[in-house]
Amino acid sequence: MSDFHRAASGGLSPGELEAVLRQVGAERYHNRHPYHHRMTGGDLSKGELQAWALNRYCYQAVIPRKDAAILTHAEDPAFRAEWRKRIEDHDGEDGWSGGIARWLHLATSLGVDADAVKSQRLALPATRFAVGAYLAFCFERSLLEAVASSLTELFSPVIINERVPAMLAKYDYVTADTLAYFTRRPEQAARDSDFALAYVRKHADTPERQQQVIDALVFKCDILWAMLDALQHAYGEGGGNIPPGAFRPEA
Numbered sequence: 152m153s154d155f156h157r158a159a160s161g162g163l164s165p166g167e168l169e170a171v172l173r174q175v176g177a178e179r180y181h182n183r184h185p186y187h188h189r190m191t192g193g194d195l196s197k198g199e200l201q202a203w204a205l206n207r208y209c210y211q212a213v214i215p216r217k218d219a220a221i222l223t224h225a226e227d228p229a230f231r232a233e234w235r236k237r238i239e240d241h242d243g244e245d246g247w248s249g250g251i252a253r254w255l256h257l258a259t260s261l262g263v264d265a266d267a268v269k270s271q272r273l274a275l276p277a278t279r280f281a282v283g284a285y286l287a288f289c290f291e292r293s294l295l296e297a298v299a300s301s302l303t304e305l306f307s308p309v310i311i312n313e314r315v316p317a318m319l320a321k322y323d324y325v326t327a328d329t330l331a332y333f334t335r336r337p338e339q340a341a342r343d344s345d346f347a348l349a350y351v352r353k354h355a356d357t358p359e360r361q362q363q364v365i366d367a368l369v370f371k372c373d374i375l376w377a378m379l380d381a382l383q384h385a386y387g388e389g390g391g392n393i394p395p396g397a398f399r400p401e402a
């Protein structure tokens with residue numbers, strides 16, 4: 152970690168803390184990953200896009216569970232009222248009318264079987280470990296650290312704005328309907344990250360807590376990075392490193 156990511160021993164002002172957090176994102180968010188660059192450059196095979204969608208489903212599926220874990224730590228009803236919107240975004244009214252269902256649609260539009268995606272059986276081992284680590288982090292750490300770990304959402308509108316136009320332009324089988332998941336995300340992410348950032352600015356009021364917040368965001372960037380590393384290793388360069396039991400694109 153660069154020195155810049157250490158909270159000053161005397162503490163940072165809320166504005167200085169926010170600047171460090173934004174710097175973490177500028178350096179470590181997954182829009183800097185080669186797999187993302189290959190995606191936006193039109194260089195991924197259809198199998199690599201399918202593998203991305205299938206593995207990323209595991210992340211989508213864990214998000215409402217980690218948000219429920221966060222709610223168990225929250226004593227303030229106003230906090231819970233705000234945070235539970237995230238679960239509703241992903242599950243919808245009945246479990247299958249929110250973001251998870253829209254992600255499933257994205258994966259099936261790319262030609263992956265819905266049951267295979269939902270079962271998560273064909274995901275890479277590293278994907279499972281990464282999303283499991285995110286869930287465990289939100290169960291085990293303080294409310295402040297768990298809230299801070301959601302702050303990658305500050306940067307998600309950037310990657311969505313890079314990804315969506317490039318995918319529409321570069322892959323003739325990708326349509327606006329395929330990518331409908333992303334239509335609502337920037338607005339939801341802005342609402343969520345505004346709330347989380349205000350919470351962190353207010354509650355990270357000692358140098359120790361400021362360091363915990365910075366470390367939580369680094370940890371979360373590492374989760375997203377590790378997921379793309381795993382895809383690159385397994386499916387890049389002709390798919391020669393696909394682990395046993397993992398998704399195999401049709402030749």
Ligand SMILES: O=C(O)c1cc(C(=O)O)c2c(n1)C(=O)C(=O)c1cc(C(=O)O)[nH]c1-2
Pocket residue numbers: 214250300301302303304306307310311336375
């Ligand atoms: O498209 C993306 O690259 C991306 C990134 C992230 C993120 O940065 O964690 C999220 C999402 N999408 C997303 O769709 C989403 O619902 C979401 C929830 C969270 C979270 O940590 O609570 N991150 C993200």
